[in-house]
Amino acid sequence: MPWSLYLALKQLFPSGKRFPFFTVISMLGVTLGVWCLIVSIGVMGGFHREIRRMIVDTQGDVQIRAGAYLDNVDEVISVLEAQPDVVGVTPFAEGVVMMEHEFKPAFPALQGIDIDRVNSVVPLDSYVRSGSLEDLDDDSVILSSKLAYGIGARIGSVVEVYSPLLLEKMKDGEMMLPRELEVVGIFEIGHQSLDSSVVLVTLRRMQELYGLEEGVHGFNVKLAPDTDPDIAARGMNVALADIAPGAFARSWMDSNQDFLFVVQLEKNMIFFLLLFIIVVAAFSVTSSLLISVVRKTREIGLLSAMGGRARDVALCFCWQALIIGTSGTLVGVGLGFTVLHYRNDIIGLFTRLTGSEEALLRFYEFANLPAYLSPQDLTLIISLAITISTLAGLLPAWRAARLQPVEALRSE
Template sequence: MPWSLYLALKQLFPSGKRFPFFTAISMLGVMLGVALLIVSISVMGGFGREIRRMIVDTQGEVQVRSRGFLPNNADVIATITDSPDVVGVTPFAEGVVMLEYNYKPTFPGMQGIDVNRINSVVPLADYVRVGSLDDLDDDSIILSSRLAYSIGATLGSVVEVYSPLLLEKMKGDEVMLPRELEVVGIFEIGHQSLDSSTVLVTLRRMQELYGLGDEVHGYSVKLRDGVDPDRAARGLNATLPEVAPGAFARSWMDSNQDFLFVVQLEKNMIFFLLLFIIVVAAFSVTSSLLISVVRKTREIGLLGAMGGRARDVALCFCWQALIIGLAGTGAGVALGFTVLHFRNDMIALFTRLTGSEEALLRFYEFSNLPAYLSNQDLSLIVGAAILISALAGILPAWRAARLQPVEALRSE
């Protein structure tokens, strides 16, 4: 062991004494900064992961659309499924309707699905909490949970659906009566906006309500595990124009790039702002080491007089800063993961004490706090904390290296 490292350990943890106060304070600052970073970045990563899961589970990994309508025929489906990256495809039609029950109107987004193909792409059956997706036919409807609650509809209720086509018919002096559909299911995705503004019908019923004939608005596509959605979309774009002019494929990342950019930007900004906590902790490390240089001026002079090189004296204080950084970072990682493990218990206690559980669900759209920390994020946090702590030792090391042995020995 180099004597500079041995001396650094002895100065930080002197034998036969209590744990040094300045060492404890320096490590505590680094620990709290790392723990706070891990908790914050994990929560943001959890939200991002949940949002990505919801997008893929409701839209598929790739969607085929057009500026107009797309034909719903075997040629288009065969062209999509012939791609080696594709394992499932389902057509869909979507639009806004007026839905009324017991004189309570609401304006949800309606999606027409092919009940024979939907589960090969989107695990929609897993989200049906009441009723069954198998019961959905042309005379029935499935409501999202919060929408059903808001209008008071339950399983077996009959709702009236008005579409924009009704207004178009009225312009031509035609009469189109609203469609009466029986509620055969209630689904819940887990996202407040989706669970309060979405209904499902069969594709044929949606085509009738919007006057689409045999056309659809698009196709949702499921890919093999591990396939890059952008690469798969490029492959489909090379073959789709042959059977459906004007059709194009977009990955879920491309379709939601603005939203995903905002989520990533928020995560990066939180990391940047909270990193300043570690920077402040590094100033604490610098201050404690500078105090140590002043207190041990005679000892530093004695090391020089005994033949110790200025570089080795400086290295002693660099070692101390690095050790503080390593110990504080390790403790911070342990504390951060401990907080994450008990995060939902802490939130449950907080909501019980403040009575804010309903507000939490309504405005922040969660009851259980999601958390996900990638290896890349963890490495970045640990690396940044250790690097900043190590840099904190440069100024004290420089100050100690500049001390002349004769002047240092004369110090009182």
């Protein structure tokens, strides 16, 4: 072991002292900075990952939409399935309707799905909490959980559906009764907006409600893992140019680029702002080591008089800054992952004490607080924390290296 490293350890953790006050305080600043960064970036990364999962699970990797609607469904499906890396294709039709149950109205988004194809793209089976997707037919409906609770519907309930086509015919003097559909399932995705405003019916029923005949509004496409969705979408646009001129394929990233940009911007801003905690902690490390240089001036002079080189004396204080930074970072990482592990328990306790549980669901739209820290983010946090802390030791090291042995030994 180099004598500069040994001396650095002895100065940070003197023999006979169980609680080296200045060392612990310096480490604590780094620990708090890393702790805050781990928790904040982990939660923001969790939101980003959860949003991606929900987008892909509900829309597929690529979505094809038309200006009006497409009526050559089988031909489009054949062309899409012939594309490389396409795993599944499912058509859909969607629109807003008025729904009523026991005089309680709602205005959800109605989505018509192809029962035979939907699970090849969208894993709806995994989100159905009550009932079964297999029970869905032209005379039934599956409600999202919050919507079902809002109108008081349950499995076996009958809901009345009023479509825009029905209302238009009523304006023309035609008498049409609303469609009565039986609730055969309730699904929950975990996103407040989707769980309170989406209704699933068969594609045939949706086509009948909107007067689409055999047409659809678009297609959801699932790709093989590790396939670039932007490249795949460009290939689909070329293939569809002749058979569906009005259709346009967009990847999930392209369709939601503005929203994803805002999420990434928030994550970067939080990282930038919380990094100042580590910068402030670095000034604390610098101050602590400068005080150590002043207090140990005679010892530094003695080391120089005994043949210690100025480089080794400076290295002693650089070692101290590195040890403080590394130790504080490791403790901060441990605390950060502990908080992330118990995040939902902590949030649950906080919301119960403040009565803000409903506000959390309303504004952040997640039933549980997601968390995900990528290896790249973790590596960046650790490397920046250790680097900044180590750089904090340069000024005290330079100050110690400049001390002349004679002047240092005369110091009182």
